[in-house]
Amino acid sequence: MNFEGFGELLPEIDRTNAPFWHGLASGELRLQKCARCSMHQYPAETFCYACGAQALDWVRVAGEGTIYSFVVVHQQYHKAFKDFLPYTVAIVQMDEGPRMLSAMLGLQRPARIGDRVMPCIRRIDGERAFLTYELAD
Amino acid sequence: MMDRLRQRYCIVGVGNTAFGSTPGESQVALNVQAIRAALADAGLTTRDLDGVLTKAPTSTFPMLWAPRVAEALRVRPAIVGTLDQAGGSNIGLIQYAISCIELGQGEVIAISYGDNPRTGTRASYARARGGDGAVAGLFGAPSSYALVARRRMHEYGTSKEQLAHVAMTHRYHAGMNPNAVYRSPITFDEYMNARWVAEPFGLLDCCPVSDGGAAYIVTTESRAKELAKAPVYIRGIGQSHPSWEFFRRPDMAASGAAASGRMCFESAGMSTADVDFCEIYDCFTIVPIITLEEYGFAERGRGGALYQEGETRIGGRLPCNTSGGLLSESGMPGTQLVCEAVRQLRGECGARQVRNPQVGLVSQQGGILTTHATMLLALEGGRRP
Numbered sequence: 001m002n003f004e005g006f007g008e009l010l011p012e013i014d015r016t017n018a019p020f021w022h023g024l025a026s027g028e029l030r031l032q033k034c035a036r037c038s039m040h041q042y043p044a045e046t047f048c049y050a051c052g053a054q055a056l057d058w059v060r061v062a063g064e065g066t067i068y069s070f071v072v073v074h075q076q077y078h079k080a081f082k083d084f085l086p087y088t089v090a091i092v093q094m095d096e097g098p099r100m101l102s103a104m105l106g107l108q109r110p111a112r113i114g115d116r117v118m119p120c121i122r123r124i125d126g127e128r129a130f131l132t133y134e135l136a137d
Numbered sequence: 138m139m140d141r142l143r144q145r146y147c148i149v150g151v152g153n154t155a156f157g158s159t160p161g162e163s164q165v166a167l168n169v170q171a172i173r174a175a176l177a178d179a180g181l182t183t184r185d186l187d188g189v190l191t192k193a194p195t196s197t198f199p200m201l202w203a204p205r206v207a208e209a210l211r212v213r214p215a216i217v218g219t220l221d222q223a224g225g226s227n228i229g230l231i232q233y234a235i236s237c238i239e240l241g242q243g244e245v246i247a248i249s250y251g252d253n254p255r256t257g258t259r260a261s262y263a264r265a266r267g268g269d270g271a272v273a274g275l276f277g278a279p280s281s282y283a284l285v286a287r288r289r290m291h292e293y294g295t296s297k298e299q300l301a302h303v304a305m306t307h308r309y310h311a312g313m314n315p316n317a318v319y320r321s322p323i324t325f326d327e328y329m330n331a332r333w334v335a336e337p338f339g340l341l342d343c344c345p346v347s348d349g350g351a352a353y354i355v356t357t358e359s360r361a362k363e364l365a366k367a368p369v370y371i372r373g374i375g376q377s378h379p380s381w382e383f384f385r386r387p388d389m390a391a392s393g394a395a396a397s398g399r400m401c402f403e404s405a406g407m408s409t410a411d412v413d414f415c416e417i418y419d420c421f422t423i424v425p426i427i428t429l430e431e432y433g434f435a436e437r438g439r440g441g442a443l444y445q446e447g448e449t450r451i452g453g454r455l456p457c458n459t460s461g462g463l464l465s466e467s468g469m470p471g472t473q474l475v476c477e478a479v480r481q482l483r484g485e486c487g488a489r490q491v492r493n494p495q496v497g498l499v500s501q502q503g504g505i506l507t508t509h510a511t512m513l514l515a516l517e518g519g520r521r522p
Contacts, residue, residue: 009265069291
């Protein structure tokens with residue numbers, strides 16, 4: 001599968017979110033973890049959403065989870081998804097706490113709420129990657 | 138709560154433009170036409186205006202919008218402002234208007250919305266959900282609301298068939314509304330065979346993108362009694378805003394309707410049993426079901442059955458969206474629902490008139506169940522302050 005078209009869909013990478021995106025590019029899923037209250041969080045911020053602490057560490061996580069809800073998109077909103085139509089977009093409840101919004105591309109069977117899922121990092125080119133999920137079974 | 142105010146407040150004029158596609162009409166023009174129509178309906182003129190309040194056009198979200206509309210009306214009102222609660226603003230602005238009048242800053246305030254996303258730019262309607270929503274493939278409101286619908290169906294057993302009855306019921310009402318954009322009835326098969334947009338939503342689960350403007354005039358009871366039409370009293374207002382990005386909210390498939398409804402009924406000293414009809418923000422078919430359940434018109438999981446059993450049709454126990462709503466009258470974000478509620482109470486709705494209504498409920502919401510506001514309107518003023 002070719003993911004080149006996804007490059008222009010990446011958000012702007014700045015000081016705060018760079019560890020997440022650079023992590024994906026090196027094959028790692030990372031989240032911020034509060035140095036005071038130990039909560040994991042996403043998206044990245046300069047403070048902890050839970051306790052307000054300004055000391056956060058980036059940690060590697062497994063990022064597995066369950067599908068909280070999903071849709072199957074039939075309409076082409078962006079050409080990057082053209083070859084994947086119809087594709088699934090899921091809200092993944094990660095075991096670490098945060099909920100992620102993620103595409104599920106090339107599914108072998110229809111998704112269901114409650115399905116176990118695992119992260120699947122897709123490489124766009126040598127420097128960029130993005131996070132999708134796939135069914136664990 | 139409303140009886141703690143100095144006086145009672147009314148909607149005295151409502152107005153709207155044509156809906157659907159209005160080529161050549163600017164956003165300003167649609168606001169001006171709607172406000173002038175509402176003033177004429179009340180027997181007022183621009184000289185009577187003390188305030189112009191607006192909900193910003195969704196398609197471009199310009200700054201300092203109300204001052205521009207005021208300029209185009211050639212008025213220099215004491216009060217201008219734009220409130221950003223998305224669809225919730227349609228009621229939030231009424232609350233702000235009442236506050237201004239209560240503070241003695243004015244007496245007659247116009248509230249309007251007008252936008253031309255259909256003939257102008259509709260880019261904002263297919264925009265990606267911020268941050269990494271784009272790379273996740275989440276574009277436009279239908280996909281986001283479909284995520285809510287799927288979860289709601291999972292939690293409470295709401296069925297696709299029940300969603301069909303929302304679309305069919307509102308379309309049936311639109312068939313009796315000469316100003317509705319979509320008037321041909323929908324059969325169950327047509328609903329089920331409509332192309333998928335984002336499962337579980339097909340095309341007929343989604344409101345259209347429409348041009349148009351709508352406006353209403355708020356004033357005091359004493360002024361209202363001097364005007365052209367029977368006053369419609371603002372009996373209760375509630376708000377509650379779940380806020381947060383929808384997919385991160387702990388209870389994603391719940392809206393602000395439960396808390397907003399409680400606040401509204403309490404402020405009016407009324408209960409669901411007092412309501413003769415509802416005008417509910419129906420951007421997508423799942424929303425009226427969630428809203429009716431949370432207001433307490435049906436138990437959780439039973440809102441869809443109200444539609445399935447015909448209770449929400451004109452002639453049923455609780456007619457809903459008598460003009461066709463966002464789904465069929467006009468996809469613009471909710472201002473027009475207030476106009477319809479006022480016209481129903483005045484008995485001006487012709488073929489789609491609810492029989493002798495005394496109390497109507499309007500619900501508004503915005504974002505992806507991000508904001509919510511509720512209002513009760515009535516022909517009687519209720520307890521005097």
